[in-house]
Amino acid sequence: MANIRMVGFDADDTLWRSQDYFDAAQRDFEAIIAPFLDGGDARTAERLYAVEKANLAVFGYGVKGMALSMIEAAIAITGGRIGADAVHRIVGLAKDLLRHPVELLPGVREAVAEVAASVPVVMITKGDLFHQEAKVRDSGMSDLFRRIEIVSEKDVPTYRRLLEEFAIAPDEFVMVGNSLRSDIAPVLELGGWGVHLPYHLTWVHERDADLAAGGRGRLRSVASAAELPAVLRSIMAA
Amino acid sequence: MANIRMVGFDADDTLWRSQDYFDAAQRDFEAIIAPFLDGGDARTAERLYAVEKANLAVFGYGVKGMALSMIEAAIAITGGRIGADAVHRIVGLAKDLLRHPVELLPGVREAVAEVAASVPVVMITKGDLFHQEAKVRDSGMSDLFRRIEIVSEKDVPTYRRLLEEFAIAPDEFVMVGNSLRSDIAPVLELGGWGVHLPYHLTWVHERDADLAAGGRGRLRSVASAAELPAVLRSIMAA
Numbered sequence: 143m144a145n146i147r148m149v150g151f152d153a154d155d156t157l158w159r160s161q162d163y164f165d166a167a168q169r170d171f172e173a174i175i176a177p178f179l180d181g182g183d184a185r186t187a188e189r190l191y192a193v194e195k196a197n198l199a200v201f202g203y204g205v206k207g208m209a210l211s212m213i214e215a216a217i218a219i220t221g222g223r224i225g226a227d228a229v230h231r232i233v234g235l236a237k238d239l240l241r242h243p244v245e246l247l248p249g250v251r252e253a254v255a256e257v258a259a260s261v262p263v264v265m266i267t268k269g270d271l272f273h274q275e276a277k278v279r280d281s282g283m284s285d286l287f288r289r290i291e292i293v294s295e296k297d298v299p300t301y302r303r304l305l306e307e308f309a310i311a312p313d314e315f316v317m318v319g320n321s322l323r324s325d326i327a328p329v330l331e332l333g334g335w336g337v338h339l340p341y342h343l344t345w346v347h348e349r350d351a352d353l354a355a356g357g358r359g360r361l362r363s364v365a366s367a368a369e370l371p372a373v374l375r376s377i378m379a380a
Numbered sequence: 381m382a383n384i385r386m387v388g389f390d391a392d393d394t395l396w397r398s399q400d401y402f403d404a405a406q407r408d409f410e411a412i413i414a415p416f417l418d419g420g421d422a423r424t425a426e427r428l429y430a431v432e433k434a435n436l437a438v439f440g441y442g443v444k445g446m447a448l449s450m451i452e453a454a455i456a457i458t459g460g461r462i463g464a465d466a467v468h469r470i471v472g473l474a475k476d477l478l479r480h481p482v483e484l485l486p487g488v489r490e491a492v493a494e495v496a497a498s499v500p501v502v503m504i505t506k507g508d509l510f511h512q513e514a515k516v517r518d519s520g521m522s523d524l525f526r527r528i529e530i531v532s533e534k535d536v537p538t539y540r541r542l543l544e545e546f547a548i549a550p551d552e553f554v555m556v557g558n559s560l561r562s563d564i565a566p567v568l569e570l571g572g573w574g575v576h577l578p579y580h581l582t583w584v585h586e587r588d589a590d591l592a593a594g595g596r597g598r599l600r601s602v603a604s605a606a607e608l609p610a611v612l613r614s615i616m617a618a
Contacts (some may be wrong), residue, residue: 196477200475200478201444201478202486202508202509202510202511203510204444204510205420206442206444206448207444207446207510210444210447210448210471210474213451213467213468213471214468214471216466217464217467218470220464222463222464222465223464224464225468226455226458226460226461226462227455227456228453229451229467230452230463233448233452236448237435240438241438241441248417270440270508270509270510271440271508271509271530271531272439272440272441272442272445272508272532273440275532292509293507293509294510294513299609302423308448320489325480325589370423
């Protein structure tokens, strides 16, 4: 029997909607710069992602870095023809993204509450500290979580440090999330359990994941949050 | 005798230089937009600070929010006349700020090491998670600290939560920092001790502080990091 002593939940696109807003912001970005293009295929999305990816090492994840990358990409893609008003609208996209209300995904509150009634749950989320804290407050779910950890990267060293702080062994830990790359692969690699709860949208950056063959026996997949309590019980009975 | 069981250190402008870089970026900003002004007094610094302050509630602290505020302020101050190249240079200011090497202040490493030899030390710093983590890594000092806490605001609720997590009573805790507002006032209010280590530059936002009259007996002030170990010994003997 697996002795599960803690369950971690990702937040963006696991507890609440996130990628929808980023995708909408990207469509708005394309509309903002379109008037400054000569027509034809400017490969806008592709060029924006190239700038974002190149800037990840200096900006990290989050809306503000995205907006600065959008401004940089807009200048490059339009050959410097973008006007001040359009730049201002890109800053406005960032403010809108940072202020949108949190929209919980269906069944999430009930599922987390049910899990939390039998085993301590923690939230482990990546991104901008200020924005993530605002979303946690707005979600009304913070009381359910024993700890809320906002980290800059979700990789093996980060999960190892957190589990040490929690005094939990990897095989006593289950991580639930939508990203194979950030939520599942590093936890399986450490010897922990993963429950994949896919979201209908995934940022291209989060799509690649190497799942170590040895860890696949500790991976489960569910189609909705409502299935989580039963899957966790099945892991505990494994 | 005060039973001091933990000493907290602020980071920016306490352990390493920070405000110098922000001030330099602000001068660069003024130079970048100057060509788009009609001459005369555009009150650039004042108007930039007004935009930054208005945006704090949505952007939080840190370089990326500052850069977005600079871009917004530049568009307003120049009446939309700023060019794409100048906007691009403002994005470049942010990248430079995020990448500058960490420059420890004189005597800091020795003072923290001496304190850490007798009582656990933690770092409590405010701002952008990604940038602060990069500075901690670059400082080479992370091994001295039992915990490194990057928070979005340094107020009474934040210090209360951290002290609860550390299982330390307020009167067992000393906070060392350059900001009366962020490092000293909230800790004194909780009943803890403060050691003010002033820096020659202070962001206008950090200058105001209400020090509760009752807490002043638990406030010390030093002129340099080298004095810290002796002042902490004097608190422990108080």
